[in-house]
Amino acid sequence: MTVTRWLLKTADRIGMIKEVSQIFSHEAVSIISMEVSTGQIFIKFFLEDDPLHTKNNLEELLRKELLKHKDIKSISSIALQPQEQREKELQTVLEFANDGIIGLSTEGAIRYINSAAAQLLRVDKNTIIGKNITSFIGENTLFDELLSGKSFDHQQMLIQTPRGTLHYLCSGRPIQDENEQFVGAVATLKSMKSAKQLVNSMMKNTKFEFKDIIYISSSMEELIKIAHRVAASSYSILIGGESGTGKEMFAQAIHCASPRRLHPFVPINCAALPEALLESELFGYEDGAFSGARKGGKPGLFEAAHTGTLFLDEIGELPLLLQGKLLRVLQEGVFRRLGSHHDIGVDVRIVAATNRNLEQMVLAKQFRQDLYYRMNVIPLQIPPLRQRPEDIPLLLRHFHVKYCTELNRHLDFSPAAVDSLLHYSWPGNVRELQHAVLRAIHLTSNKEIHVEDLLISHETDNSPLHANASQTNLKQVIDHTERFHLEKALKKHGSARGAAREIGLSHTAVLTKMRRYGLEHLLKDH
Missing domain, CATH: 3.30.450.20 (PAS domain)
Incomplete structure (x- = not known):
């Protein structure tokens, strides 16, 4: 028994399928399946073994009988019917x-x-x-x-x-x-x-690393050295700092430098959600735990962060009841979903951040003392921007290049605008500086950004932020920053090649800049 498939090109009229079927029946050939489209009939059929005829003879006899029909134009052999082809393709897709x-x-x-x-x-x-x-x-x-x-x-x-x-x-x-x-x-x-x-691999490229933090100040350098060391442990970390200093950026950098870097980094802002919703987000809930709960329940962020890092931003806003539940997770490594009576074990590193004074909150009984000491195993305090003014020119240049590139604009800051930026107190810290540069590039219709484009309110007399007030144009600021960074690298390595590796320039570029800034004396073999 042999399976054969043919494509019949026919006239497009009613009755063709019946007439073709009758020919097959008359020749005692069993049809397995038929598929029809305009002017085409796809047929899959058996050719029974016949001692009087070979397979080729049977096919030829059937072909001659079909072609005698005035409305059958041609017959050709095919590998698969269209539906069979689609099924094979679908099975291949599903299988792979x-x-x-x-x-x-x-x-x-x-x-x-x-x-x-x-x-x-x-x-x-x-x-x-x-x-x-x-x-x-x-x-x-x-x-x-x-x-x-x-x-x-x-x-x-x-x-x-x-x-x-x-x-x-x-x-x-x-x-x-x-x-x-x-x-x-x-x-x-x-x-x-x-x-x-999969989720972690998709999110991995969006996380900050320590190399993404822009600074030249010694205070930030020392802080990052400490953060690098503590990243290797699994102890809880408490990051303090004013709003806009980059606490979440630090938390992500710590996670990326830790043994948990291939596992999830899960952030939540404790101040952004009401207490009831915050509890269900952190710990999840069982089916029917409350009105409107999702059918089948929902896992919480602790489960999502298992083997990874959970970042609790604004932990000072965490309600006292949830502080107790968080303490239990830190002490025992278990928690319960909302509406459940069963403990779930979890391996999560906690990194928390706050812009509030938790010690004062402990004295005021607004924050649990035992949780504070449990969280404050390794404290990191990010200094505000006004305490590290040498970082301002570097940040200014970074945001200026970044947003001009993204917005496809070619703008420079006027000397007065640069001076204004360098002498501003930046109460909103790096975030405020970032937004000020972005806003100015957006709003400026001229080829140069002026003071009035910055939309910042000055307190120059109370906040002298830059020691060299004569540097009032962006090129001078950049030169000053470049010289500072190069001098620092040369003092550290004592060679042009070492400094080149440190600051990411070629050996030739470093030699050129050394001569420009008169720093040849810093070479150890000079």
Whole structure:
């Protein structure tokens, strides 16, 4: 018995399918399937073994009978029918998908399962077809709803097996026919471990590292050295500093320099959410924990940050009740979801930040003393910008280049504008400087940015921020900063090559700048 496929080019009229079928029937040839489009009939059929005829003779006899029909124009052999081709392509796509994919009947019987899903469920894909999904995952509310025609997205699913608990991220979609009748369903599975790795890999490039922090001041240099050292530990870190100093940037840099860098960095602002919502966000909740809770419950940020870092910004705004729950996580490494009676173990490093005086809050009984001492194992205090004025020219240049490039504008600061920026007190710190530069580049319609474009209010008499008031144009500021940085690198290494590696310039460029600024005497072999 041989399977053959033909494409018949025919006239486009009613009755062609019936007449073609009659010819096949008359010649005792069994049709397996037919597919029809305008002027085309795709036929898949059996050629029975006949001791009186070879296969080629049978095909030729059938072809001659068909071509006798006045409306059959041509016959050609094909490898697959169009629907078969589409199915093969779809199966290939499904088989090479990274996610597990399962096709289900309306009763939950497995119609299709790809290799990834079979591997995740630890089953043999060749023997599972036709069996009910509940025999592998147990009774499951999500799949009960899916088989009643309701979809769900990115829900966690736990399956108990003899070899332990399997943890997945699962989504499901019902399948409907043209009359919107439920005819089956498709579910996707991803291991929770791979889901977290994927999220982390997508977020990894958005995190700051210590090399992204812009400074030349000795106070920042010393702070970053300490932060580098403590990043290697798993102790809690408390970052203090005024608003706008870059506390979250520091927290991300610590995470990226830590052994947890390949795991999630999960930030939350404790001041941005009301108490009830903050608790559910941190610790998650069980199904039915409160009115409006998501069906099936929801994991919290502690679970999302497992094996990684949880950054609690504005921890001074954390309510006392939640402070107690946070203390328990720090001491015992466990917590409970809202509405649950079961503990969940978690391995999370806490990095917290605040612009408030927590010691005064402890005295006022607004912050738990035991939590304060537990959090304050390694304190880091970021100095405000007014206490490190030598960083202002470098930051100014960085933001100026960054936003001119992004906005495709070619603007310079007038000498008066530079002087204004250098002598401003910057109560909003680096963030305020950043926004001032961006705003000025946006608003300026001329080729030069003037003082009135900056929209900042001065307190020059109370805040003398720059020692050299004669440097009133941006080129002089840049030269001063460049000389300072080069001199620092030469003093540290004593060679042009060492300094070049330190500041990221070529050896030739460093020699040129040394001669320009008269720094040759700093070479050790000079």
